[in-house]
Amino acid sequence: MDLKYLFRPSSMAVIGVSTTQDSHPANVIYTKNHLRYPVRTYAVNPKGGQLNREPVYQQLEEIDGDVDMAVIAVRAKFVPDVVEQCIKKGVKGAVIISGGFAESGNHELQQKVTDIARQANFPFVGPNCLGIYAPDYLDTFFLPSERIIQPKKGNIGFVSQSGGVLVDHMVKFAGQGIGISLGVSIGNKVIIRETDMIDWFEKDPETRVIAFYIEGFEPREGREFIKRVQNCSKPIVVLKAGKSPKAIAAVSSHTASLAGDYRVFSQIMKQFCVAEAENEYELTSFCEALSCYPKGSRGNVGIVSLSGGHGVVAADACSTHGINIPGITPQTAGHIRQKLSIGVRQIASLANPLDLTGSCVDSDFETSVRHLSRDENIDCILVLLLPYTPGISADIGAKLSQVARNEGKPIIAYVPKEDKYKIIIEGFELNNIPVASSVEGAVLMVKALKRCRPC
Amino acid sequence: MLSKSDRRIIENSRLRGWVLEPDAKHMMANQGFDVPNFILTDSIQEANKFLKLSSGPVVAKAVSEKILHKTEFDAVVVGISEEKVLEREMIRLKTLGGCEQVLVEEMVEGLEIIIGAKNDFQFGPVVVLGLGGTSVEIYNDTAIRMAPVKYGDVHSMIDSLKAKNLFKGYRKKPGVNMDLLAPLVVNFSCLIMDLEDKFQSIDLNPVICTKDRCVIADARIMLESET
Incomplete structure (x- = not known):
């Protein structure tokens, strides 16, 4: 086939x-x-x-x-x-x-x-489907082009049992600037099923992350799915519907598939490092993060901000999502302190989350990210970048990307999604550093990396 | 691999839909799993002889085709160390519906856990591991993995439990011996793959874990109805 x-x-x-x-x-x-x-x-x-x-x-x-x-x-x-x-x-x-x-x-x-x-x-x-949306190739969705917002061409392959859910997520992807390589609404999935799509995407050089909206599997199809997952080198994200008894009833009349016990599904996805997204926000965040960092990480996060409050908000979100914020070593703190600019050297707080204060400049972020990257307790770094202060330049995105490339540890950035800050956002994104438009979204990206690790 | 005697047990239990505890324990013992020393008897003399030879107290359980959930019928008596108590309970247990023989076995004390299996509609055999005993349904502190599992899976299952500190040792109480529990769960997960087309669910509950044993104190195998 x-x-x-x-x-x-x-x-x-x-x-x-x-x-x-x-x-x-x-x-x-x-x-x-x-x-x-x-x-x-x-x-x-x-x-x-x-x-x-x-x-x-x-x-x-x-x-x-x-x-x-x-x-x-x-x-x-x-x-x-x-x-x-x-x-x-x-x-x-x-x-x-x-x-x-x-x-x-x-x-x-x-x-x-x-x-x-x-x-x-x-x-x-x-x-019973919408079929195929392949940017640059074809579009079998019977939705007039002027009615929908199509995501740009990108590297997420998205497969959905529901056409409506696929379209709606495509619109959301477009809003977040996430591109897709191929979107397929498989409907009653008589011949082409999720398992076939894993095989296709595994070989497709344009796809880096595979995302699924799944309502249910047929008898033993879940096991077949897992077999393909085990042979797939790309990160896989799933959004499962049909978790509650009411939803299960809706699913079985919807696409003629039976939903199984949700706990079994969820825990098996964890067992095989499939990142299960709990909702649409997680789905977009997971796709974006994993398209930059397909390998995942243990998820011990170092947080750098110039606002103490943002550090606290991020720490709360990390706690909600089970992400660990470890202490940093005294050596790391010492190196950072020594190299901070005179203006903040005495006032910056260097316990994780780090608060560089509103007086910091670009080089303070660079120093912090560089040395956090070298700390063995830290697996990835969350940069909460508020571009409102005078010391932060429009080059900060590109500069931190350079640090990330040299150090080799995943960085995830939060930058307010405004046209004014686009140059900063692009400084990150063009260098394959994912940018979230909210603190919570950035934390979800860290969660994605953790989900893609063996549990 | 299933032995001939395992297959015979399953065939003989088909009509009932589930495997009686002594038979289920035979199957588990055949796999090399640790089960308590036990005798199956209707004789009070035999039972007392077993008690005398035991190093500690014993447990007496009614064995009946009509009793699936034994605690609901008050069909389990633990901590028997006196002959007259054993005699009295033997007589009472035999009055329970369908009970012809009583299982008398050595009593082991430790952390009660459940090792279970379910033949899932979508994923096939899955293993369940968690805090056991009669309150398992109330706490539902369990982890699920698709069979067969690896040693690392057993560790991650325990790490995901609320009760993980009970497994690891808590307030000077010894934890579970992972060198015994991990292979037990791994081998059990292989067993349920061999039983794939034959079972609906299996409860090894409780499995009593100490620092030097993991003993299957009760076992129930629900069979797939023949198609």
Whole structure:
């Protein structure tokens, strides 16, 4: 089963376009790909005719060239027939958008489609899904481009059982400046499942972190998932739904999958170093942190700030999330004290969290981060950077990134997310240092590194 | 690997749906796990002989197809050191529904833990480790891992418990001997992989841990209904 033609097709047929209804899902998909993506796009409807002055093919067979993949948006009962036509034409994969299968009780119809596809080794995404968003390649989401905010191209591969959750998270990713390599809504996940996606992403050089929204596994599928996790070299983040009895009931009617005992799921994820995010905030923070630091750490954090209050807030958040703030060695404190600027040497507080005070300058941050990095009690450093004080320059992001590169320990920064401070944020981010827009978000990034370690 | 006698025990228990305690203990002993010395008898003389030969007090338990949760039926008597008490309790236990024989076994004292297994719908066999005894459901201080587990997993399971200091030794009380507990849990997790298609859940509860033993004081195996 080669998924290359599904995710990187050079030609695509959209089957089920309407010649009368512009907002029909198939029309939205046809139009956006036809106009905005490099994929050669064909419209198909047995009635034929024209769509936006382009031909509508009555049959797949009428299309002259090869068709790499098909988007199927016809009514459920016609899907088996359409899949057979795709196989006959030599199409190498499909996205079945159509609903009306197992999720609404039509298990037999779903089985029929599955059997046809399996026999021909024909991979498809869905049914009952939004399909694939591959920045720069294609977009099978039936959502008009002007309605959604698309994340930029990046290195997070995101797979979701729910199309709605995927889109909503993509919007949130875009808001946080996180890019994705590929987003797939797998819907009823009949053929292409989470396990296949791990295999794809493992080999995909554009993906550095794999994120999942999971409602439930089928019998023993969890064990299969773990097997793939064990052979995967990239960090994996999961957001699990269906934790409470009510949610479990909603899940089973939603995507026709059964949710299992949540405690079992959660603890097994920990056992195999899969970072389970408790909510959407953790999901975005985890993805961002792990895309910079795939190896994880024990999570003993050193905190540097120029505001005592921010140190306290961060310490509270660390305590909530089970992150240890160890004491630093007297040698570390001694080295830092000796090299601090005259203005703060006497007043800076060098117990972890470090408070450099509002009188500090760039070099005080550099000194602190450098020597904290060399302290064996410290695994990663949280820099709470408030760019309001006169001593902090616009270069601080780039300067601290340089220190991080030389010392080799993970740094995570908090910088207020304002246009005015963009140069500081970019100073970090362009050098692969993750930046959070809140103290809590920065602490969640530390948590991500800890979650990716064997427990 | 399951021995022939293990397989026979399971086949003979199918109809009931669960394995009686003496049989479950035989299976555990076959794996090389530590179980208390015990006799299964309906004779008061035999029981008293066992008590006399024991170095300390004994426990008497009703063995009945009708009694799955023994404490609910008052079917366990601990700390028996006098013949007349043993006699009285033997007579009483035998009046309990379905009880034909009584399990008389040596009594071990130490930290009561649970080592359990569940055949999870999504993940297959998983191991549960935590604070045991009859209050296990109230505290639910347990850790879960997918089987088979490694030695490191056993340590991390204990580290994740609220009761971890009880395992490690607390206020001059000795902790659990990890050189005994870790292999027990690891080997148990391999056993449940061998039993994968045969069991629903297993409770070794309590497993009594001291600084030189981890003894399976009670064992219950719930079988998968035949499909």
